Amino acid sequence: METLAQQINIEKTKHSKIDQVDFDDLSFGSIFSDHMLVCDYKNGNWETPKIMPYGPISLDPSAKIFHYGQSIFEGMKAYKDADEQVWLFRPHDNHRRFNISAERMAMPEIPQAYFMEGLETLIGLEKAWIPSTDGSALYIRPFMFASGKGFHASPADAYKFLICLAPSGAYFSGKVKVLIEEKYSRSADGGTGFAKAGGNYAGQFYPTQLAAKKGYHQVIWTDDHKHEFIEEAGAMNIFVRLGDTLVTAPTSDRILDGITRKSILQISERENIKTEVRKITVGEVVEAAQDGSLKEMFGAGTAAVISPIATFGYRGKDYDLPELENSYASRLKKRIVDIQYNRAEDPFGWRYGI
Known part of the structure; x- marks a missing residue:
């Protein structure tokens, strides 16, 4: 047959x-x-x-x-x-x-x-x-x-x-500067945010254009209720490193179940990087930036794999993140890319030969 x-x-x-x-x-x-x-x-x-x-x-x-x-x-x-x-x-x-x-x-x-x-x-x-x-x-x-x-x-x-x-080639190059959004929402409870539907992305363009006019590359999306919780970075999932703990928001009706996101969590577990999947408040991130416990923020998705965030803006103020020699972002990106290009063992069975 x-x-x-x-x-x-x-x-x-x-x-x-x-x-x-x-x-x-x-x-x-x-x-x-x-x-x-x-x-x-x-x-x-x-x-x-x-x-x-x-x-x-x-x-x-x-x-x-x-x-x-x-x-x-x-x-x-x-x-x-x-x-x-x-x-x-x-x-x-x-x-x-x-x-x-x-x-x-x-x-x-x-x-x-x-x-x-x-x-x-x-x-x-x-x-x-x-x-x-x-x-x-x-x-x-x-x-x-x-x-x-x-x-x-x-x-x-x-x-x-x-x-x-x-x-x-590369999706992003150079340092990425993002703005935490307080007015517009990417998606809502009961909506289509978890689907890769074209309209989800069309609705992002206007707020992103407004952010670009202020000198930012992308928008950090927050929840549609009170804009209290950080949810996604542009068209990517977002990770925040607080101290030595890597935190990402849980998936929901509003948040895409990213394949790179899942890969980062699995690699982190294997390499004993502490992770937490929980809601992250904007206030928590701002406070961590002020007291020095905010070490990294990065977006994760197929196009860019991992895109480190150098600066985030919130309510008229910019917060610069430290430049680390041995960042989680670079370490995790190398692990993923080495599997993708068949340069390292694949203990997870993710690589698929054609």
Whole structure:
């Protein structure tokens, strides 16, 4: 019996763009590989995926993505080691979370074979697009949106699932300065904050623009009730080091269950770094900054892995964090990246070879 991968029709591009790419100077997510995977959901079933040249897609103006925002995505990376072997990092967790997002947005789940075999087939075709420069990787964007037509405010009857690939360099570079938000909220109880839904990110842009006008790179999101508790850092989970203890907020309706976040907690436990998963008040962080017990703050996510915060602003005052030689951020990032690039043992079974 044929596997799904054997059924995927592949239409190869006649003109590859790869020779036009400087792999030693890659921005993040702005250059795309030659091919993409596309799969349609119609009449209650997923059709056989196909791989075609990367390019525009055609949609009816009444497609419900434009009107009611049914859209979800994931962020992943493929890595190439010194022997040219290709690796993914915890891909089944991405598939699981994709379907959690789909359920919350009243969209059909994508079967594991479609997600994994489609992904492996596409990456196998595009292996040459995986950068070998240290710190770079092939960013993978699986996403789904409502393609069904109509102005009626209800879930669509048709959807498109795509996977596109972008060879990418570092997401952030340099010191990151953030502003603790006191007016706007990223999400609310009972909402969609735990899903990787497009609208969650669209709603972040305006407050982030306001912060940028004040000289900050990103916003630290607080709870929607009293803006008392620190929850996320921009589009990433947040960690705060108080003394020798690493603290992060618990997941909830408002907070994404980040795969990098989970990895940091597991590595910390293995390396005897004390961690606490609990609510963190803004007042606690400010007081710790004032008395010197605040050692580190960093964001954690697929794109940046770990992004150290150099300064945070709150109520008109900036607080600089100390520069540490042996920071938890650098130590934990090295552990994760060494597993991803197959430079160290993987005691957790996270690395997935293609």
